[in-house]
Amino acid sequence: MTASAVAETDKQSLKIIALAPHIVEQLYAIGAGDQVIGTTAYSDYPEAAKSIPVVGSYAGLQVEKILQMQPDLVIAWKTGNPVSDLERLKKYQLPVVYSDIRSLDDVAAELRQFGELTGRQTAAEHQASAYEQALSTLRNRYAGKRPVKVFYELWSRPLTTVAGNAWPQQQLELCGAENPFADSIDDYPHVGLEQVLVSQPQAIIQPSKHSQNSPDAINWQQWPSIPAVKNNAIFHPDADKVHRMTARTLPEIEKLCQQIDGIRH
Numbered sequence: 551m552t553a554s555a556v557a558e559t560d561k562q563s564l565k566i567i568a569l570a571p572h573i574v575e576q577l578y579a580i581g582a583g584d585q586v587i588g589t590t591a592y593s594d595y596p597e598a599a600k601s602i603p604v605v606g607s608y609a610g611l612q613v614e615k616i617l618q619m620q621p622d623l624v625i626a627w628k629t630g631n632p633v634s635d636l637e638r639l640k641k642y643q644l645p646v647v648y649s650d651i652r653s654l655d656d657v658a659a660e661l662r663q664f665g666e667l668t669g670r671q672t673a674a675e676h677q678a679s680a681y682e683q684a685l686s687t688l689r690n691r692y693a694g695k696r697p698v699k700v701f702y703e704l705w706s707r708p709l710t711t712v713a714g715n716a717w718p719q720q721q722l723e724l725c726g727a728e729n730p731f732a733d734s735i736d737d738y739p740h741v742g743l744e745q746v747l748v749s750q751p752q753a754i755i756q757p758s759k760h761s762q763n764s765p766d767a768i769n770w771q772q773w774p775s776i777p778a779v780k781n782n783a784i785f786h787p788d789a790d791k792v793h794r795m796t797a798r799t800l801p802e803i804e805k806l807c808q809q810i811d812g813i814r815h
Contacts, residue, residue: 561669695726725807
């Protein structure tokens with residue numbers, strides 16, 4: 551066995567703390583799930599991830615618990631973990647690398663990054679290439695399609711939508727959907743109910759757990775004059791699939807694109 555092969559084998563034995571559900575999912579996708587010894591709340595995919603010890607949430611990390619576990623590597627979410635907690639980990643000389651997915655294309659890049667970190671380059675390249683091909687196919691299929699005006703209901707209280715560079719906004723653009731709030735200053739702006747009604751959306755998207763109707767979501771049937779209600783075009787994609795930055799996002803986006811395409815005139 552060559553020195554480089556030994557080094558790759560060592561990488562496959564690294565004990566990893568993965569500080570976000572999407573990081574855990576990406577590691578499992580390339581065959582490195584068994585290396586994860588700790589994670590954060592809501593890391594529930596695949597099924598095996600549910601048994602990983604939890605060491606924090608988006609609100610805070612259990613720094614002492616992480617230190618006791620003596621990980622070889624911490625993979626943190628650049629925009630989703632408390633900076634102060636990560637600085638404490640660094641102070642104790644724990645190596646911290648970051649997941650920093652900003653665009654749909656970044657998913658493939660991160661798979662390759664994790665492949666390098668864990669010595670699983672071949673599996674990572676396979677997953678990344680398949681993802682890139684599927685993404686390219688979707689882009690080509692819906693490029694130049696007639697725009698459909700869509701309202702994306704991220705939360706109902708307060709009523710919040712997506713805009714700018716938000717992860718769901720990129721999905722809307724991929725499907726050829728026109729978001730009336732896309733040019734808002736914030737990526738996740740609060741909007742008034744009247745603003746939505748005036749915009750007359752042709753479709754409304756209400757992501758929910760396992761694609762089920764959420765009791766907290768707005769009942770848009772109260773306003774039968776909205777085109778989305780007339781069109782019976784209120785869609786409920788699986789929130790975990792569309793909001794987590796992983797390869798599992800694409801099949802759910804494809805379903806959403808098909809639903810939007812179905813109401814084009």
